[in-house]
Amino acid sequence: MLIPMAEGNETRVNEFILMSFSSLPIKIQSLLFVTFLIIYLITLIGNSLIILVTLADSMLHSPMYFFLRNLSFLEIGFNLVIVPKMLGTLLAQDTTISFLGCVIQMYFFFFFGVAECFLLATMAYDRYAAICNPLHYAVVMNQRTCAKLAAASWFPGFPVATVQTTWLFSFPFCGTNKVNHFFCDSPPVLRLVCANTALFEIYAIIGTILVVMTPCVLILCSYTRIAAAILKIPSAKGKQKAFSTCSSHLLVVSLFYVSSSLTYFRPKSNNSPESKKLLSLSYTIVTPMLNPIIYSLRNNEVKNALSRTFHKAIGLRNCIL
Numbered sequence: 001m002l003i004p005m006a007e008g009n010e011t012r013v014n015e016f017i018l019m020s021f022s023s024l025p026i027k028i029q030s031l032l033f034v035t036f037l038i039i040y041l042i043t044l045i046g047n048s049l050i051i052l053v054t055l056a057d058s059m060l061h062s063p064m065y066f067f068l069r070n071l072s073f074l075e076i077g078f079n080l081v082i083v084p085k086m087l088g089t090l091l092a093q094d095t096t097i098s099f100l101g102c103v104i105q106m107y108f109f110f111f112f113g114v115a116e117c118f119l120l121a122t123m124a125y126d127r128y129a130a131i132c133n134p135l136h137y138a139v140v141m142n143q144r145t146c147a148k149l150a151a152a153s154w155f156p157g158f159p160v161a162t163v164q165t166t167w168l169f170s171f172p173f174c175g176t177n178k179v180n181h182f183f184c185d186s187p188p189v190l191r192l193v194c195a196n197t198a199l200f201e202i203y204a205i206i207g208t209i210l211v212v213m214t215p216c217v218l219i220l221c222s223y224t225r226i227a228a229a230i231l232k233i234p235s236a237k238g239k240q241k242a243f244s245t246c247s248s249h250l251l252v253v254s255l256f257y258v259s260s261s262l263t264y265f266r267p268k269s270n271n272s273p274e275s276k277k278l279l280s281l282s283y284t285i286v287t288p289m290l291n292p293i294i295y296s297l298r299n300n301e302v303k304n305a306l307s308r309t310f311h312k313a314i315g316l317r318n319c320i321l
Contacts, residue, residue: 013173015098016189020089020182021277033090039289040083046292047072049306057305063141064130064245067123068295070150071252074119075288078112081105082284086182099169102184107165109183111157113260114211119153120253121215124222127246132229160211164204171195182277183284208264212257219253248295255290259283 021029050072054065085105089095097105126149129140168186174194181188186204190197226246233239259282296302 013099013177013192015096015177016102016184016192017178018085018089018095018097018182018184019178019180020086020095022089022093022095029090033087036083036090036285037087039285040079040087043079043083043285043289043292044076046289046296047075050292050295050302053302053305057308059308060301060305063126063146064123066146067119067126067150070153071116071119071123072292074112074116075291077108078116078284079288081108081112082183089182097184102179102189103165103169106168106184106186106189107161109185110161110164113157114160115154115157116256117211117215118156119150120249120256121218121222122149122153123249124219124246124253125149127249128222128225130245131226131242156211160207164207167200167203168193171197171200181280183280185280187276212260212264216257223250248299251294252287252291255287256283259287 021032024032051069054060054069082105085097085101126141130137133140164186168190171193172195173192175192177192179188179192190201223246226242230239230242233242259279263276263279263283296306
């Protein structure tokens with residue numbers, strides 16, 4: 001709802017309308033609802049299993065799985081912020097979101113997104129320490145260090161989300177309150193502002209580059225050293241074993257950075273709202289679903305732990321019965 005103000009063309013926005021996929025026929029929207037619901041449930045179940053198994057199985061009480069557990073927490077949070085509202089717009093055609101709801105959604109979208117960038121860099125450093133300094137790995141990556149690295153990964157999300165969200169929603173809005181997206185992302189909301197946003201846009205571009213590129217550079221440095229260390233291993237079996245310990249993470253990093261870069265770093269002339277929606281689906285919905293699948297199917301330790309946990313649960317059930 002738009003409430004006219006006393007002066008000029010400014011309006012006080014009480015709610016926004018998420019256009020989502022409203023331009024599509026109802027049958028297509030119903031199909032999308034079923035598809036996204038299945039993906040959402042797989043994401044929640046898969047990431048929850050990763051968390052439970054890495055906690056329950058003592059064989060997975062290592063830094064690598066500690067950070068993987070953090071990643072699964074992030075993916076669950078990321079999905080909870082975006083997907084339920086999107087499913088509501090598809091099922092019940094409830095496209096409205098309150099002003100405060102939009103603020104909260106955007107805040108946590110930035111928070112989880114930034115935290116994931118830095119956590120992926122931390123996981124790359126963990127793989128570097130494991131492969132390049134195996135004799136000192138247990139000392140370097142002790143429990144206290146892991147906790148500090150995890151906290152350092154989560155922390156940058158708070159200032160970035162606070163500054164970007166507070167600044168954007170301090171602008172006056174005028175004209176339409178229709179957000180041409182399936183969630184409150186910064187670019188489509190910014191288009192509704194009726195003020196000079198040049199300084200904010202410069203900040204947003206610089207901030208996005210720093211948030212994306214800083215972890216990316218750290219990841220590239222880690223994997224450059226890892227590749228050099230693997231090439232020095234004399235046996236083919238040893239090289240394969242070393243590479244297998246970081247292949248899952250490398251695949252997850254590639255999926256995340258390729259999809260987010262295509263969304264936010266494409267030229268505006270090639271970035272129509274509909275194409276951005278499709279690209280946004282890749283890192284908001286698809287990637288969080290693929291992460292637990294990648295780590296479980298490509299990691300024998302996780303597969304074995306899942307099997308042990310499953311058999312323990314069956315045995316406990318039989319004892320109770």
